[in-house]
Amino acid sequence: MTANILDATGITKRFDGFAALTSVDFALLKGERVGLIGPNGSGKSTFVNCITGILAPDEGSITFDANDITKTPAWLRARRGLARTYQIPRPFRGMTIQENIEVPLRFAVGHKSARVISEAAQVILDEVGLGEKADLSPKGLTQVELRKLELGRALAARPKVLIADEVMAGLSESEVDEILALLNRLNAEGISILLIEHIMRAVMLFSQRIVVIVAGCKIADGLPDDVMQQEEVERAYLGE
Template identity: 40%
Template sequence: MSAGQDVLRAEGLGKRFGGLQAVQDVSFTQRRGEVLAIIGPNGAGKTTLLNLLSGVYRPSAGRLHLLEQDVTDSPIEHRCHLGLGRAFQIVRPFPDMTVHENVTVGALFGTPGTRLREAREQAWALLELTGLAPHAEKAAHDLTLLQDKRLEVARALATRPQVLLLDEVMAGLRPAESQEAVGLIRSVRDSGVSVLFIEHIMPVVRDLADRVVVMDQGRVIAQGTYREVTADPQVVSAYLGTEAELHA
């Protein structure tokens, strides 16, 4: 797939839980090499959308294409093997395994038939990319929160994704740590991985996103650059509040 083509395409995605319409008629595309942010108030449907993209939920309506293949009904592992990775807000490594071993497990899972030696070498390269190489032999339960976040990203990258989904990886970090995490995501993008992330810290969205999709009450209410969506009166009313918040 050449640069500029779609890596993700959602067409009218919807998800209903009984009488609750959590996501309704969500459509967007993500281009190769693009960093795409999904923002919106609590309850807007952002995490439900991420669960639809990753395969945790099957949609009630609509279609999803990953790297030009229809994956609407595909299970998580099939999407992973096609090139979709995900890092979660709540980090759950194997606590008694070393950092290196945790990432090696991801490498073994991501590509069927990968040899252990190859997986270990791939894991080491990712530890260097994510700044975890000095902590390779630490048990995962001995890491700081920022190091935990880095490990979660490294484990997701170990599956060799072409598209990486990130669910509020800045949550709980101090401002200086958030800036470190921004640098990490840029490094991931520069390595050739397209990134789609959920975030509520607007300066992070401003600094990272090429484009922004804004959700409210399960629907997309705006799409565009950071400047475009933050100038949209509907977005300001539904989510942003005052202009001063955008530059906090």
């Protein structure tokens, strides 16, 4: 038995001959906080899509919580505790904010009673700071609030692993701190977190380990300070 909650080996994904990911290995320990960085278009979101089952990798295997999930459909991965947020928020626009949260409570967690679901949704909305807006439509939300809704919906699935795909992009410094505090709190509750982010201050503050993907290949994996000093990483980020 390993302590890895998530284990991806040799993940390769091609789009019409273009190699978006080339044999990427990645492991996440139970309770770990890892940052995933890389320039735009380097394959970070493709990687997340392969892990969560939105895309099927051409090669490689994924193990989650000691089960092979390489062929498992996305909804079943979510049920087993693999949750994500989307880089561009994708709320259910026809529903209220509370109903948005109730979808994973009903389908991923498997609650049946409407009362239990409603109460659990309230708790989550309070946690992400949207308690006051429960009955509103997501159409009226600001960018920050939409990202909080994304996080809330991911949390509602009671995940073991949370993949946060650029939840802080475009946020102010204090808003970034707010989200970081929330992520740290979740991590303290035992959720392993993979943070994909461009805001380096947040990544450095948050991560116990950093993984760097450039042009579909993993080029670094280690302690934040060590990784940031690697020549290849510097070159990828700052140019020659």
